[in-house]
Amino acid sequence: MTEHHPLGPPGSTTTIATIAHDVGVSVATVSKVLNGREDVSPGTRARVEASLDRHQYQRRTRRSSSATRRIDLVFHEFDTGWAMEVMRGVEAVTSVAGISLAVSQLGGAHRPASRWLDTLLGQRPLGVLFVLCHLSDAQQQLLRRQGVPFVVIDTDSATSASVPTVGSNNFNGGLLAARHLIELGHQRIAVISGPPDMLCSRARAAGFQSAHDEAGLTLDRELVRFGSFSAGTGHTHGLHLLQRPDRPTAIFAGSDIQAMGVLRAARRCGLRVPEDLSVIGYDNLPLATWTDPPLTTINQPLRDMAGIATQMLLDLSAGTEPATSRIDLVTELVVRESTAPPAPPH
DSSP states (O other): OOOOOOOOSTTSSOOHHHHHHHHTSOHHHHHHHHTTOSOSOHHHHHHHHHHHHHTTOOOSOOOOTTSOOEEEEEESSOOHHHHHHHHHHHHHHHHHHTOEEEEEEOTTOSSOOHHHHHHHHHTOOSEEEEESOOOOHHHHHHHHHTTOOEEEESSGGGGOTTSOEEEEOHHHHHHHHHHHHHHTTOOSEEEEESOTTSHHHHHHHHHHHHHHHHHTOOOOGGGEEEOOSSHHHHHHHHHHHHTSTTOOSEEEESSHHHHHHHHHHHHHTTOOTTTTOEEEEEEOOGGGGTSSSOOEEEEOOHHHHHHHHHHHHHHHHTTOOOSOSEEEEOOEEEOOSSOOOOOOOO
16 A cells, blocks of 8 residues: 655645645656646646645745735737827836836737746736736646736736736726717717627626616617727728718727727718718827817726726735735716707708
8 A cells, every 4th residue: 555645734845746745646747737838637637736736835936025026017009098008008007016027028918928928927026917818727827826916907817716806897888888878869970899708898788788778779880890909900891881872870999999989980071070970989088188079988997997096006015915806997078079869852
């Protein structure tokens, strides 16, 4: 009969070899799990993770007091106006705390590559803020094992309670935008949202649909478009929509930047805003007050979102768990001069 020796108090003398013995795998396999390698079967990974948690294993390479007092702010890609508001919100907190800030982007990808993550971990930041990008389960475990906290700003990871996330109520934003246009008398309204694989895009479109449902209006699916949050997408979809014989009398754009593209498309089609076409944006960026006409939009409190996420990250880095893992801030309608009742039929 094989004699089983006790492993001792959790976390006391637990080593990689101890975990390997407990699970019945090689030391190399445990090392792969600890380093976020993908070449481990899901079942084996789960057993190793369970043992690591059970014995409260901590890596021996803990952060020293001389570690870099810096957090990393990671965007899936830069958007000048939107990203700047987020950076301002983060910097307002880090400057007071005496923390430096490193900013990078993933070139449009919504998940960092393993090599990119290895480089980041080698620099030992206090923590990482991910904006509109998310991590695989293995990558999340890697960061946790390395003792590097992370917080996500408004992304698909919002669906996981285990990922600290700060966002805004996107469904409500879409609902408010459509209600405003319907109350003005518009019945044929188009929506141009963001990428369909992003939760915020789908939530805004769902809120838009809900406002139609409560008003007893049928939403023409031909008037629902998805794309990037860019001015180019707003312009391209705007032209297609406005050149239809049954064109919409109002367009809800998924971002203020998109709305700028819609405004240009309207001018190209010889339409006046708001006399011939109402346009409403999303985000309430500073530039929304400088468009011609000034843009009605949904205020998404980007600076507040970023500031709260940054403070949550600093608390986590200090060992303080947040009271909640998910915070959604309120979205509000800001009425300016780009929306009005539809022109009477000729």
